[in-house]
Amino acid sequence: MPTMSDVARAAGVSVMTVSNVLNGKPRVGAETRLRVLEVVDELGYEINLSARRLRSGRTGAIGLVVPRFDHPYFGDLAARLSSALASTGRHLAVEQSDASKEGELAALSLARLQTYDGVILSVVGLGYDDIDRIRPSFPVVLLGEQHMPPRFDQIHIDNITGARLATEHLLDRGARRIVMVGGGDEGHASMVTLRTRGWELAQQERGVPVDDAAVLPLDRFEMSSARIAVRALLARDPSIDAFFAITDQVAMGVLAGIHDAGLRVPDDVQVVGFDNLALGEFTMPGLTTIDPSNAWIVENAVAALDRRIADRDSAPQHLVSPVHLVERGTSRASRAAPSP
Amino acid sequence: MPTMSDVARAAGVSVMTVSNVLNGKPRVGAETRLRVLEVVDELGYEINLSARRLRSGRTGAIGLVVPRFDHPYFGDLAARLSSALASTGRHLAVEQSDASKEGELAALSLARLQTYDGVILSVVGLGYDDIDRIRPSFPVVLLGEQHMPPRFDQIHIDNITGARLATEHLLDRGARRIVMVGGGDEGHASMVTLRTRGWELAQQERGVPVDDAAVLPLDRFEMSSARIAVRALLARDPSIDAFFAITDQVAMGVLAGIHDAGLRVPDDVQVVGFDNLALGEFTMPGLTTIDPSNAWIVENAVAALDRRIADRDSAPQHLVSPVHLVERGTSRASRAAPSP
DNA sequence: TCACTGGGGTATAACGATAAACCTCAGCCG
DNA sequence: CGGCTGAGGTTTATCGTTATACCCCAGTGA
Structure with a gap:
């Protein structure tokens, strides 16, 4: 499995130059850039995200933690989020929080949150204390409930x-x-x-x-x-x-x-x-x-997360999503007279 | 955010000893072990998975790549897989492959697969060539289609x-x-x-x-x-x-x-x-x-993945899951006479 | 007394990438 | 001709863990 230094050697440049090319940094000549990209392609090199994160703290991955994978509501949420993130070059990984008694805490452990640049956490079914345990410095947006530690960004359904x-x-x-x-x-x-x-x-x-x-x-x-x-x-x-x-x-x-x-x-x-x-x-x-209003929720959750990733000390936002009634056939079409 | 060396310093031992305690290695005395665990608790230390993966190649995370988050079939699959993995101390993260034209390849990129110890890939909607691009040495189990590069472990629905x-x-x-x-x-x-x-x-x-x-x-x-x-x-x-x-x-x-x-x-x-x-x-x-037979599929997919993680050179397995009819009300209850 | 063993630990060198400082040279000005 | 500048790179020092080799010392058998 080729590393950056394999690419550097083959292209006759330093590792740092390869890194600069791959990250679109300016300090590289046009033909050097081309040569590096050729070699990358030829060797089938792909960056090691663990190494990148260890050094720079960025992976481009956002986490979504939901209570259960098999509830269609969260499927919908995840699909929307995924699209919203894709447009800014990031991607979504979804984890489940309540598979087992032990699994619940594990999903919220710093170790796991840490593998993401930020996490959106659907707190349905999680306790105040579970959430309170999360390190405040980590970018997290809470989704769903009302009574959660106020230090986190939160989006409530009304x-x-x-x-x-x-x-x-x-x-x-x-x-x-x-x-x-x-x-x-x-x-x-x-x-x-x-x-x-x-x-x-x-x-x-x-x-x-x-x-x-x-x-x-x-x-x-x-x-x-x-x-x-x-x-x-x-x-x-x-x-x-x-x-x-x-x-x-x-x-x-x-x-x-x-x-x-x-x-x-x-x-x-x-x-x-x-x-x-x-x-x-x-x-x-x-x-x-x-x-x-899932679309509204997703849009605002991403915005809040981006704000927090950019500035970990910004004041936490608490938003409430609008709700509205969708009339279909399981309720009667016209006003009925009050019961006799 | 405390690191292993913070723990080591506070406990008056070497970093390596902390690592050994946390990984359950034998070469540590009973009271040293206790002291280290105390300090870990006190500082709220949690391991950095990026660093661990960089050095040792293991994270305990398994990936599941599905075409769409919002299809209930995959929600069911993910929930089952999650349970199956939790019992062996690992956990599941789910990613989506076909959010966008570009996103499709990105999800299969080595960079992203690499963050997992192994990946289960639901190939519905993916092309032979997309799959063929995956590095053979990486532990992958393919789910769903028939015509896929034979070098991968595969579980087909019949x-x-x-x-x-x-x-x-x-x-x-x-x-x-x-x-x-x-x-x-x-x-x-x-x-x-x-x-x-x-x-x-x-x-x-x-x-x-x-x-x-x-x-x-x-x-x-x-x-x-x-x-x-x-x-x-x-x-x-x-x-x-x-x-x-x-x-x-x-x-x-x-x-x-x-x-x-x-x-x-x-x-x-x-x-x-x-x-x-x-x-x-x-x-x-x-x-x-x-x-x-999703239960069967999950059970065998996990087994195949474990085999491959243990031995990357083992012969690829191709399994076919049993299918059966579930009769409910949208078909008639009793045999009808052939049409006149 | 000495080599030997094994329990309990430490020192060192990576893993692969990037931030920051530094180097080199051509071109140009005064 | 010396000094300055900026484009185009390179060198060095990490990020936090873990594999590996190594060290020390008490006990043991001969």
Whole structure:
């Protein structure tokens, strides 16, 4: 495997000149540059990124740490990020944080973060303390939750507003018994707590009594858990006329559960999700959902990371992404009269 | 940011002793070991993986290169691989190969592969020559296609058999006009070509005339392309009674297209997909599909990679993963009589 | 007493790249 | 003709680890 000094020797120049050519530094004559590039090509030389990073601290790689690889929301996020970075000559590597109890901390270890020039960290499911352990000097942008160490740049999804929009929409469409699937109160400002809070607020504002029993907690935000829970719930309580699902993936399970119970969407029961996955356009009927503005999130996350890489001491930015409702077929098309 | 020599100084030992402690080498006394570990903890020292890799060639990181982050099939693969590797103390980073024209080659560049101890490469959509450029000495396992440079370890999905099973199943269930969505002949043994071949073979074997016009090519294997194409096709040709979709994702689009056309599944039209995504359990009705045995693939890919990392000269292995049919609701439950 | 062994450690030289300082010479000015 | 300048390079000193060789000393057997 050829090194820079192999190239230098073959081209009859010093190693430093090869490095300068490869990095586009100015102090090299035109024909020397050409000769070096020829030799590089001929030997099939490629730079050793570990060595470069050791000496210069740059690799051109950005890391994205997500809770799970197999959740479509993160796939979408990763794809967008990858495109955004590619246009500036960098690339993205994605790692998973919650594969195992031990793996969680390992993914956040400095050793692993260090291999990147900067890291975007989706903190869903991670604790305040886990994050707090990250060395402040390392460029990190946090994505998702509210209550995180303020010293980091952060981009929050407006969970409360999103959940409120969803719930208000269901109320507008005549729903009166709205179950919050995957909801709960985790004691801190987590996604679960905040979306549940938004669901409560919307009902309070409309003067609809909030029924704590209408929160359907879920141990995992998977389609199958949601399906089973919803099917069981509908069998017990036929008065339910709507579900607000904490994520679109959960909403998929909810739809299946409703179908299992022999009910129709949106005539018997309405459903709203959260995430605006591409998938939601292809359910039958299409899934009404909250769009968390992933494009906006990615754009601002990259900008924040670039700022921090350029200046590690700049003041941390806390941004909130806009959310909006996407109406499709799982909620009713027109305003329904308030229940009798 | 503390280095090994900071630790050594604070513990009153040599750098080498710190290294030996951290790597579990035997030549260290019990109390020295303890003292070093204490100091490591106190200073919050973490190893620099770039330096380690530069010197020793090991990082404990395995790479997975996939065509796209946002395809659920690869999310599933990545999640499985991650678990499999975590149990042996390594971890997975996922990169994307086809973000852009330039990005494609960059992802396969030695520079990037090099940052991993080994790489698993999903070659769907990559050309023979792209792969052929990879330095043979680097540990790589290829996933997916048939026609790849034989010097690499490879795990093939049995595309022909899978497509044959799908098509035979549709024929068994009474289908006579089966459209191959996303099919075509790319001139080499690609996923598209092979699955189309399986679809042809099944029909030939059953004495059903193969209609080339029944191949519906797709520029991108996305739900929306499939939906539009299928809707248009059904409007033109009402005699179609089944679709074999090249992937489950395409199948989702097909189902939506059929719905758009006002037809019912499986009564009017039957559908079979390929990939056995988790999603397929949650469509209404559930998606009949081909299971490519991802668990088997991952298990064998890791084993092959480990073999190659241990011995770079071992003979390349070519394995074929078993496939089987998963029957759900988009195909009819019982054997139908042959068409009149 | 002496060579020998092995446990516990240290000193030194890389791994491959780059930052920073330095060198060399042609051209030009005063 | 001496000194200055700037283009085009080169030399040197690292970055943080680890492989390798080596050292020291207590205990052992002859």
